[in-house]
Amino acid sequence: xxxxxxxxxxxxxxxxxxVSQLAAAPFAYISNQLDDTVSIIDSQTGKVExxxxxxxxxxxxxxxxxxxxxxxxxxxxxxxxVIDTKQRKVSATVKVSEGSLGIAASPDGKHIYVADWYxxxxxxxxxxxLKIITTIAVGQSPSGLMVSPNNRWLYVANRLDxxxxxxxxxxxxxxxxxxxxxxxxxxxLDTRGDRLYVANVKSDDITxxxxxxxxxxxxxxxxxxxxxxxxxxxxxxxxxTNQDDGSVSVIDTxxxxxxxxxxxxxxxEGISTHPDDRYVYVANWFDxxxxxxxxxxxxxVQTIKTGEGSRGFGQFFGK
Numbered sequence: 001x002x003x004x005x006x007x008x009x010x011x012x013x014x015x016x017x018x019v020s021q022l023a024a025a026p027f028a029y030i031s032n033q034l035d036d037t038v039s040i041i042d043s044q045t046g047k048v049e050x051x052x053x054x055x056x057x058x059x060x061x062x063x064x065x066x067x068x069x070x071x072x073x074x075x076x077x078x079x080x081x082v083i084d085t086k087q088r089k090v091s092a093t094v095k096v097s098e099g100s101l102g103i104a105a106s107p108d109g110k111h112i113y114v115a116d117w118y119x120x121x122x123x124x125x126x127x128x129x130l131k132i133i134t135t136i137a138v139g140q141s142p143s144g145l146m147v148s149p150n151n152r153w154l155y156v157a158n159r160l161d162x163x164x165x166x167x168x169x170x171x172x173x174x175x176x177x178x179x180x181x182x183x184x185x186x187x188x189l190d191t192r193g194d195r196l197y198v199a200n201v202k203s204d205d206i207t208x209x210x211x212x213x214x215x216x217x218x219x220x221x222x223x224x225x226x227x228x229x230x231x232x233x234x235x236x237x238x239x240x241t242n243q244d245d246g247s248v249s250v251i252d253t254x255x256x257x258x259x260x261x262x263x264x265x266x267x268x269e270g271i272s273t274h275p276d277d278r279y280v281y282v283a284n285w286f287d288x289x290x291x292x293x294x295x296x297x298x299x300x301v302q303t304i305k306t307g308e309g310s311r312g313f314g315q316f317f318g319k
Contacts, residue, residue: 026275029070029316030283030290031058033306038072038083039306041281041290043274043317046302050088054081058286060314061102061270064114065125067319071112071238073103080114082130085318096123103314104145104154106169113154115142122156132259132282134172138165144186144228146315148193153211155196157184164198164207166214176214178224180207186228186270186313190235195253197238199226206240208256218256230271232280232295239280239293241268248282248291250298260298264291270312283312 001238023230025044031054032039038058042049056077063070069091071082078098101120106113107128112125121135122142139158146155147169154167158177165177181200184207188197198208204226208218224244230239231253232261238251241264248258265284268291273280279301280293288310292302 026280027067027291027318028212028272028274028312029061029063029072029083029318030270030310030312030317031061032074032288032309033057033059033285033311034309035307037307037311038070039087040064041304041306043279046292046304048304048306050070051307052088052090053082054083054090054281056081060101060114061312061313061316062103062105062314063316063318064105065107065109069096069105069127070318071103071105073100073313075100078111085312092130092214094125096125096132097121102124102143102145102156103255104147105229106147107109107149107151111169113145115145115156117141117143121157122167136167138167138174139163139177142144143192144184144198146187146196147190148189148211150193153193155211157187157190157198159183159185159201159280162200162210164196164214166211177218178209178214178216179211180216181205181219186241188229188231188238190231190253192235196227197231197240197251199229201227202224206238206251206319212301220251220258222251222258223261224315227269229273230273230280232273232277234277237295239271239273239282239295241271241282243267243269243285248280248293262293262298264293264300264301266284266291269310272314272316274311275317281312281317283310283316285309285311 056074139161
């Protein structure tokens with residue numbers, strides 16, 4: 001028979017491990033543009049655990065690789081705010097430009113990239129000292145940004161140019177630009193960095209881009225005003241927010257056909273996949289909430305109230 005003393009130790013250890021797992025649950029950081037706040041959703045409990053004031057109409061979201069910082073673009077404050085995720089407060093604000101919108105963090109944690117909607121550039125910021133290193137000229141009205149997993153390439157959607165540019169990070173220069181649909185905005189890159197899935201707001205479709213050659217290889221029709229995209233289930237399914245349809249289109253990435261349409265809240269915008277690669281979170285602008293989709297059965301399994309004007313534009317999941 002197990003000694004009671006050892007049994008107690010074992011139980012205590014199990015409790016500690018369980019609590020630590022809860023504490024380490026991934027968090028979703030949702031920008032609420034009309035509230036000037038960011039909601040922190042604990043994905044373990046499915047509740048908003050905290051709300052942080054972020055001035056300047058927060059829009060874009062990026063999370064540092066180690067989860068210690070969240071970068072939030074603030075168009076009306078002409079830059080971005082840095083949230084310390086342990087202290088859960090804004091630790092710094094950085095001036096970039098009046099058109100700051102799309103934002104991304106490099107996988108190595110060294111750089112932050114901010115798209116300038118008005119000046120048609122991308123700013124490169126040192127994440128250590130928060131100083132601008134350089135700016136890169138791109139197409140008109142850059143919006144969505146994403147860095148390749150190998151930290152070699154930065155991709156940017158140029159909305160008014162109907163194009164996506166590929167930037168060599170070592171040289172901080174555009175190496176190639178490809179035409180996509182009308183008014184590209186949000187996009188996602190697969191885990192190998194081989195394909196981009198670009199949401200084209202005006203043409204109501206998705207352009208699939210092969211990144212090696214920067215060539216458009218397919219176009220998939222979706223519903224009205226697609227805004228952003230996310231991949232789940234080992235890149236086998238693509239989820240697309242349709243703003244004017246109040247829905248999320250589901251596309252099989254092998255056949256490149258729409259296999260499902262999921263009703264969510266009104267004006268769905270930002271979308272990101274939980275690190276478990278199964279659950280997909282959708283920020284609904286008009287309903288001021290987040291819909292949680294089970295990527296396997298293609299159903300909304302939970303709705304979480306957030307703040308007014310939930311946007312969550314970017315990769316909003318952190319550790």
